[in-house]
Amino acid sequence: xxxxxxxxxxxxxxxxxxxxxxxxxxxxxxxxxxxxxxxxxxxxxxxxxxxxxxxxxxxxxxxxxxxxxxxxxxxxxxxxxxxxxxxxxxxxxxxxxxxxxxxxxxxxxxxxxxxxxxxxxxxxxxxxxxxxxxxxxxxxxxxxxxxxxxxxxxxxxxxxxxxxxxxxxxxxxxxxxxxxxxxxxxxxxxxxxxxxxxxxxxxxxxxxxxxxxxxxxxxxxxxxxxxxxxxxxxxxxxxxxxxxxxxxxxxxxxxxxxxxxxxxxxxxxxxxxxxxxxxxxxxxxxxxxxxxxxxxxxxxxxxxxxxxxxxxxxxxxxxxxxxxxxxxxxxxxxxxxxxxxxxxxxxxxxxxxxxxxxxxxxxxxxxxxxxxxxxxxxxxxxxxxxxxxxxxxxxxxxxxxxxxxxxxxxxxxxxxxxxxxxxxxxxxxxxxxxxxxxxxxxxxx
Numbered sequence: 292x293x294x295x296x297x298x299x300x301x302x303x304x305x306x307x308x309x310x311x312x313x314x315x316x317x318x319x320x321x322x323x324x325x326x327x328x329x330x331x332x333x334x335x336x337x338x339x340x341x342x343x344x345x346x347x348x349x350x351x352x353x354x355x356x357x358x359x360x361x362x363x364x365x366x367x368x369x370x371x372x373x374x375x376x377x378x379x380x381x382x383x384x385x386x387x388x389x390x391x392x393x394x395x396x397x398x399x400x401x402x403x404x405x406x407x408x409x410x411x412x413x414x415x416x417x418x419x420x421x422x423x424x425x426x427x428x429x430x431x432x433x434x435x436x437x438x439x440x441x442x443x444x445x446x447x448x449x450x451x452x453x454x455x456x457x458x459x460x461x462x463x464x465x466x467x468x469x470x471x472x473x474x475x476x477x478x479x480x481x482x483x484x485x486x487x488x489x490x491x492x493x494x495x496x497x498x499x500x501x502x503x504x505x506x507x508x509x510x511x512x513x514x515x516x517x518x519x520x521x522x523x524x525x526x527x528x529x530x531x532x533x534x535x536x537x538x539x540x541x542x543x544x545x546x547x548x549x550x551x552x553x554x555x556x557x558x559x560x561x562x563x564x565x566x567x568x569x570x571x572x573x574x575x576x577x578x579x580x581x582x583x584x585x586x587x588x589x590x591x592x593x594x595x596x597x598x599x600x601x602x603x604x605x606x607x608x609x610x611x612x613x614x615x616x617x618x619x620x621x622x623x624x625x626x627x628x629x630x631x632x633x634x635x636x637x638x639x640x641x642x643x644x645x646x647x648x649x650x651x652x653x654x655x656x657x658x659x660x661x662x663x664x665x666x667x668x669x670x671x672x673x674x675x676x677x678x679x680x681x682x683x684x685x686x687x688x689x690x691x692x693x694x695x696x697x698x699x700x701x702x703x704x705x706x707x708x709x710x711x712x713x714x715x716x717x718x719x720x721x722x723x724x725x726x727x728x729x730x731x732x733x734x735x736x
Contacts, residue, residue: 303552303572306545311384311573315374315392322396323367325530330360339364346449347402347441348513348687350643352600354400354520362600366399369408373434376412380427386566386576386615390488391434393611398438400600400607402690407440407447410462414469432473435491435691439468442502442688450511468498479698485563486661486701488616489654492694499685499695506686513686519643520599527598528588531606535584542577553578560660561616568614580613583622587650590626594649595641602643605650612653621660621667622653628671638675648678651693655700662708674700 326335338361342353353362373395377388395403415433419426446452447461476494487493503513546552552575559565567576587606588598596602609617629649633640640646652674659667678696689695 303574304545306573308383311389311568312374312378314577315384315389316371318393318396319367319370319374321367321534322363322370326360326363326367328360329363329526330358334358335360335364338362342404343406344448345444346516347404347407347444349441349515349682349690349692350401350517350519350601350687351441352401352519354523354600355518359523362400365404366396368405369399369403370396372405372408376433377430380430382427382430384568386568387431387564389568389576390611390615391431394608395434395437397604397607397611398440398690400603403437403440404444407443407461407465408437410443410465411436411439411469411472414466414471415473417466418470418473429473432476432491433469435489436469436472436476436495438492438495438689438691438694439465439472439499439502441690442468442499445513445686445688446506450506464502468502471498480563483698483701484705486657486705487654487694487697488561488563488612488657489651489691489694489697490563492654492689492691493698495689495691496681496685496695496698499689503684503686503688513688515682515687517644519597519601521597524592524598527603528592531584531588531598531603535581535588535610538577538584539581542574542581545574546572546578550578551575557618557620559616559618561618561621561657562661563616563657565616565657566614567616567618576614579618580610582619583613583617584610586619586622586626590649591646594630594646596646597641597643599643601647602650605647609650609653617653617656618660621656621658624659624664624667625649625653625656625671625674628668628673629675630671631668632672632675636676644679645675648675648693651691652678652697654694654697658701658704658708662712666704666708670700670704673704 338357341357342361342365345356353365370392373392382388412433415429415436416426419429443461443465446464447457452460472491472494475498476491479494480490483490483493506513552571556567556571556575556579559570567579584606587609591598591602626649629652633645638645652671655670655674658670674697677699678693681696682692
């Protein structure tokens, strides 16, 4: 049987791996350079210490916690760290890896840092070692699994333990969380049928809920927070529109200044696992990522949102998954659905929590890609309602709260949509006329 991905493969020029690694590294270098335009080296160092030694539950905007330069440097550091891990496993850069690196870069603006990420990464690779599977099989779980970084920071700095004990237990729970993520993530793909592209986000939500429940049972209060900044729209609008313009121009250059192949790319539903680099090539993927960047940025500005740490995280995550399942045709219905539900229920559409619900809510973009625009709008509307109520379950220690909520939306909607589709196909078969002449058979001689 021919898969959907095989139907929409296009011919393209193969780009060397070094170029793809260079593309990812350039993101780290860009953020590192920008850091020193916003703050002095001393301010960046002081800010980094604050980031590394503070609780990081949702929603802790590192712009507000420290400063813009320290946050950019934190993102650059973790992006480079991720690239180093990928290099160590000798993995080839493909769509999932680009999505993972961009996601790490994104959440380094709010919640992730080198201290709270390391034990999760070590745990994921320890699982590969113990089960004797290749290290690259745990690579995505290691990178995406740093969603649980706030768990490490919470245990270390925020539950009243002496610092040495806090570090020990923080790293212990982080290691355990990282160790159990790879097998659980593999299992939960079936739960969502691959229609939520933040699969590790759903898995991390389940794991985070278990750990939060255990901590609460000991009398600790684990709650989401809201530490947000404002006033950075102008510089970051210029930065991101410039970045996405460069990506678009580079993609068009590599694609002979045409959009050839983009039509085939947007025919994919985006259901896991859809690697656009494999099916449609690096140049068209780069164009897709740039277009999603423009749409995401203008979505924020249209609603009057602040371009702060969490919102930047949302924009970069959408862009990263432009290599791995998201495109304009399946993203726009989700954004429309979130917007309509927000206006109907009187939400403040400029609030950061609502803006990022739209951006990160595109985790369920494959639903729109498979079942159409109207169903996608419905999915987006449902997502806004559900995501508003899931943060308490894990106390904000799962940074991918929208991936957690999106997993539930996919798990509920897909069986119903499949059942309806099956019944429609059966009715269509019943209505098809049959020529009576076709029923005539001859006797065997």
